[in-house]
Amino acid sequence: MSGNYRSVFDIIGPIMIGPSSSHTAGPVAIGQAANKLFGGVPKKVTVHYYGSFAQTHRGHGTDYALAAGLQGFAADDPRVPRAPMIAKDNGVDIRFVEEEGESPIGHPNTAILDMSNGDKKVQVSGCSIGGGAIEIRDIVLDGSEIKPSGPLPIVIYLYKEEKHENGIPVTTEMEKVAPFSRKQVIRAKDEDIYVYDVKNYMRDETVKALKDKFGSIICL
């Protein structure tokens, strides 16, 4: 298998601002995922490009696409081409670095985002696999490294409370509303990080219900 396309709308769609689904719409999605993982717009971002992204990001509008996603804009938002200016006006510093050599996550369309705001630091490594679809293959959150399978949706929950012997409520709920193919638990300093690779795309209502129930849950 070369891809992980699970909906006809991965192929017919997305509706987007041009010019490239893999180098524009995909980076918008990587930026959106980064925004969700950071929990809002970071103050400072350094983007490391690899492979085709390093060679062609300027021609494809990859810079404005990532800036748009980082600010939570959708792929068809008319503000997408102006996103770097809008970020600058809001005091968000975004830099782009063309890296040489192989992508650390093994794909020619790779962007690694180092985000910070004071002491808060998050790193997201994403790749754009074509047609606007992305994978998130590596995340560093609260100093802990997470390696999801890649394809979205990915659900992440930071569990700070006492241990439950029979699993945590999020897992029980996920089994009911969003069946997953893999669950990982990463033991971090102050918490346990639960990572679920979800099988099918989640409906908006499902995401909303999960957020209502478990406030800090992250649905990529």
Place this chain on the structure above:
Amino acid sequence: MYDSIKEIVEDSKKQNKPISELIIEQECKSSGLSRDEVWAKMKKNLDTMRAAVEKGQKGKGVFSKTGLTGGEAVKIKEYRENKKTLCGDTMMEAIQDAISTNEVNASMGVVCATPTAGSAGTLPGIVFMLENRLGLSEEQMIRFLFTAGGLGMVMANHAGIAGATGGCQAEVGSASAMGAAAAVEAAGGTAEQSSQALAMAIANLLGLVCDPVAGLVEVPCVKRNAIGSGNALISADMALAGCISKIPADECIEALAKVGHGLPESLRETGLGGLAGTPTGKRIRAKIFGDAE
């Protein structure tokens, strides 16, 4: 979820349903959305495609920021109105709509990626021409997109649809194959004939490289969509005439994947080889970005 073209053709025969119906059912099942919701989503995609086609050929047309592409859909429109074309008006209409869409894409307009933005003109080129030629209803046009998308999923999962991994054959090549198969269904052909059209369309564009000048989705991408639409119509007509691809569709897809993996990096969306690597291609890059990378 369907994992091969063969399964889709067999199910279509067994259940006596067109491919579009099987794909609508698959989508409802995997997404949990109702038939009406799935239908409305696809209608929105069709409306977006129509808007892009119309935008690119209004007035003087649209132009990209670099000035490398634009205005040629309008040239084709005027040529069709004033001259006797060589390909015939039907084919030229498809070419006009394909180019119009990708000119809008290059000018940072709104398009529907099918399956990618670089290949977004290929399906509109086919479907709006068929609307006029065969008098397709909106329902038939929406079904066209489900058929194209469902077969495209199999291609995307087996061979990929990114120029950076598989070359242009994975983008315009995939779009052309999807469109050829969907055109067959729209014309009343069987699922088996759709799979033949898909196989022939892939075979005709196998090996097509991704060599964007200056890394921009402009040259040669815009005009490549003309061959995407044209090849789809040629392949669909051959299939409807009863022509057979000696290599089955699923094996053509595997061949596409293998050829893609074999392409050197310079021909996989790096803007280094092919047309991008010509003296003129390099000069254009230097002029736009102020360097000579």
